[in-house]
Amino acid sequence: MAPKRHAPPIRLRRLAAELRRLRGVSGLTREDIAERTGINAATLYRIETAKVRPQRRTLVGLLDLYAVTDPQRSEILELSRTADEQGWLRPYHADLPNEYTAYISFEAEARGVRNYESLFVPGLLQTEDYSRAVIKGVWPTATTKEVDQRVQARVERQALFKKESPLELWAIVDEAALQRKVGGLNVMSEQLSRLVESAAEPYITLQVVPFGTGAHPGMPGSFVLMDFPEAVDPSVVYIDSMAGDLFLEAEEDIRRYNQIFDYLRAQALSPGDSIDLIDKVLRETC
Incomplete structure (x- = not known):
């Protein structure tokens, strides 16, 4: 019997993804790096596929080659130090760096995303004006530049639907997300129309949990x-969360949230009835 293969911890997967990204930005091949640093190309492959954690001197050599400076350099070194631990709470930072954040990196590599939202339209389905209104509303101290960065990142994420193999999205939203007039009537009308259009795509499934459902498993929060x-x-x-971005990977957590999503999917309106409800809210909004 073949030995059981253990999944690499999420920190190690994130580290590998970031090192792949940095090499891509540098334009260097693994063979180029082997020539410049002496790091074996096969070893680099194992590092970039999260099969091994790089030794500190190896990681430092790569960061030097990629000209990575603080604070990003320190964050990557800390990520490597804790790479064997499970779970991850990534605190918010004052701004959004040009490189992908942890969530965006994982989302970009995912085959499918199942998203439940209790108060907002899912980010992958937001219009630019709705995104701007949401970000300004939940982050009232943000500068114009910070808002612009967040909005741009959200818009760029939607390019995942334009890939040769588009990201598969199953989104469930509480009716509260449809009824809240974020940004005013015009912005919300445009956003509701976007939802109807998006739901027609074969790689997007959209359901709504109506108010009439009463209490349901998604009420504690989005995920x-x-x-x-x-x-x-x-x-x-x-x-x-207000504390930061929480990533969970323990089997019991995955199992629990899978079950919650299945309950929500069963309690929500069918995709067709969901669109009828969105159309009804849209008519009332216009």
């Missing part, structure tokens, strides 16, 4: 389940 192409990379749960 995202990300599923990946490789069996060795199990699902990851992402929870956006």
Whole structure:
């Protein structure tokens, strides 16, 4: 019997993804790096696929080659130091760096995303004006530049639907997200129309939990389940909280959130009835 393969911890997967990104930005091949640093190309492959954690001197050599400076350099070194631990709480930073954040990196590599939202339209389905209104509303001290960065990042994420193999999204939203007039009537009308259009795409499934459902398992808060192409990379749960971005990977957490999503899917309106409800709210909004 073949030995059981253990999934790499989420921190190690994040580290590998960031090192792949940095190499891509540098334009260097693994063979180029082997020539410049003496790091074996096969070893670099294992590092970039999260099969091993790089030794500190190896990681420092790569960061030197990629000209990575603080604060990003310190964050990557800390990520490597804790790479064998499970779970991850990533605190918010004052601004959004140009490079992908942890969530965006995982989302970009996912095969499918299951997203429940209790108060907002899912980020992957937001219009630019709705995104701007949401970010300004929940982050009242943000500068114009900070808002612009967040909005741009949200818009760029939607390019995942334009890939040759588009990201598969199953989104469930509470009716509260449809009824709240974020940004005013015009912005909300445009956003509701976007939802109707998006739901017609074969890679997007949209359901609404109506007010009439009463109490339901999603009321404690929103969450995202990300599923990946490789069996060795199990699902990851992402929870956006006031404290920061919480990533969960323990089997019991994945199982619990899978069950919650299944309950929500059963209690929500069918996709067709959901669109009828969105159309009804849209008519009332106009």
